[in-house]
Amino acid sequence: MERLIKKGLSPKIGHVLLSIFQLIPQMQATMGKITDAQRSRGMETEGNLVIRMKAFFPLIGPVVLNSLNDTRERAIALEMRGFNLKGKKTFLNKSRTYRYQSAMQGFLCIVLISTILWRIFQ
Amino acid sequence: MSMIQVEGLKYRYPDTDKLAIHDVSFTIEKGEFIGIIGRNTAGKSTLCYALSGLVPHFFKGAYGGKVIIDGVEVRQSDMNEVVKKIGLVFDNPFSQMTGSKYTVFDEIAFGLENLGIDRGEMVARIERSLELLEITNIREKNPFDLSGGQMQRVAIASVVAMKPTILILDEPTSQLDPQGSDEVFKVVENLAKEGITIMMAEQKMEKLAQYADRVLLLDDGKLIDFATPEKIFSRDDLYERGVEAPVVTNVAKALGIYDQKTGLYPATLQQLKANQLATKTVLRKLGGHGE
Numbered sequence: 001m002e003r004l005i006k007k008g009l010s011p012k013i014g015h016v017l018l019s020i021f022q023l024i025p026q027m028q029a030t031m032g033k034i035t036d037a038q039r040s041r042g043m044e045t046e047g048n049l050v051i052r053m054k055a056f057f058p059l060i061g062p063v064v065l066n067s068l069n070d071t072r073e074r075a076i077a078l079e080m081r082g083f084n085l086k087g088k089k090t091f092l093n094k095s096r097t098y099r100y101q102s103a104m105q106g107f108l109c110i111v112l113i114s115t116i117l118w119r120i121f122q
Numbered sequence: 123m124s125m126i127q128v129e130g131l132k133y134r135y136p137d138t139d140k141l142a143i144h145d146v147s148f149t150i151e152k153g154e155f156i157g158i159i160g161r162n163t164a165g166k167s168t169l170c171y172a173l174s175g176l177v178p179h180f181f182k183g184a185y186g187g188k189v190i191i192d193g194v195e196v197r198q199s200d201m202n203e204v205v206k207k208i209g210l211v212f213d214n215p216f217s218q219m220t221g222s223k224y225t226v227f228d229e230i231a232f233g234l235e236n237l238g239i240d241r242g243e244m245v246a247r248i249e250r251s252l253e254l255l256e257i258t259n260i261r262e263k264n265p266f267d268l269s270g271g272q273m274q275r276v277a278i279a280s281v282v283a284m285k286p287t288i289l290i291l292d293e294p295t296s297q298l299d300p301q302g303s304d305e306v307f308k309v310v311e312n313l314a315k316e317g318i319t320i321m322m323a324e325q326k327m328e329k330l331a332q333y334a335d336r337v338l339l340l341d342d343g344k345l346i347d348f349a350t351p352e353k354i355f356s357r358d359d360l361y362e363r364g365v366e367a368p369v370v371t372n373v374a375k376a377l378g379i380y381d382q383k384t385g386l387y388p389a390t391l392q393q394l395k396a397n398q399l400a401t402k403t404v405l406r407k408l409g410g411h412g413e
Binding site: 014015018019022023026069070073074075076077078079080081082083084085086087088089090091092093094 | 174176180201202205206208209210212214216217218219220221222223224227228231232233234235236237238239240241244245248264266277280281284
């Protein structure tokens with residue numbers, strides 16, 4: 001991802017794509033905690049589809065509000081760490097060039113194009 | 123020139139009727155460690171946001187007065203300039219992690235990358251921050267795999283690496299155990315010794331009494347008092363203002379132990395020991411041996 005940002009991808013899009021992989025499991029953990037809290041207050045969360053649907057809706061409110069609050073705080077933290085600063089960014093990790101990098105990239109491009117064409121014309 | 127100068131600051135959040143900060147004025151010198159205390163909703167966090175430029179740049183709303191940091195008015199300068207001078211740490215360590223970095227080392231680098239610091243200096247600053255916060259041993263760990271205390275130290279390290287002249291901490295120990303809190307206070311005290319001006323909103327009065335040079339008491343968005351910890355904690359109206367004085371002060375008040383010269387009650391054990399004569403006299407009256 002860092003390499004894509006270096007090549008011109010917006011750092012904001014890069015950040016969103018990278019953070020999704022870590023934040024979704026965190027959200028799932030929060031959801032688990034809220035489910036446990038609801039269960040401890042007598043709500044049935046297991047059973048047939050109707051019971052699970054009934055348990056799902058009261059869960060959504062706290063999860064969404066909690067996520068919104070976290071997002072707001074994270075936005076403040078990012079702001080204070082210069083995420084929106086204009087000017088040239090630098091990178092901690094150097095880009096490495098590997099021996100068969102260009103060949104691999106070319107090969108993967110051909111595979112990608114072939115897959116798309118195969119999907120369209122099969 | 124003072125490091126922080128606040129003149130008649132007023133602020134109201136959007137879609138609210140009440141002022142969160144009401145006509146607050148004070149000045150702070152370089153290298154001071156200032157504690158901010160008050161009940162919930164006293165305006166501590168809002169003041170922290172105003173000092174860090176988030177009010178009015180991030181939080182819109184009605185704003186009046188001036189916040190001048192190192193000679194520059196925050197409202198007139200953009201966030202680009204503000205983040206180079208001021209670091210902000212808040213209570214929830216989890217939401218201060220960027221989410222896009224997979225090691226502590228990379229997490230600390232995030233702010234430096236945004237500042238455009240060159241790689242050599244970046245690595246040196248990260249190493250220094252890791253040492254300062256004593257988290258060198260977790261440098262390769264994923265920030266989300268850490269305990270609350272460790273995560274909070276990573277958050278502080280990330281801010282410290284950016285070399286702010288002012289560090290603002292909004293209840294940074296509220297989610298930490300006693301040991302974690304102690305570690306954070308010691309680190310912050312060391313930063314103050316290095317010349318960084320510290321403003322810390324906090325509910326742990328014992329700690330503030332021990333570490334802060336001066337304490338700022340807020341209530342209902344107004345500045346009630348701004349003085350040394352002994353003077354603030356000797357006030358009679360603290361409880362009505364939602365603040366519990368340190369245990370030492372409460373005991374000293376109950377026993378009538380105070381500094382004969384200033385008339386103030388001790389705020390720390392050290393100060394209580396300094397009043398040995400008064401302590402011994404009181405204990406003798408109570409039937410003890412005064413030792």
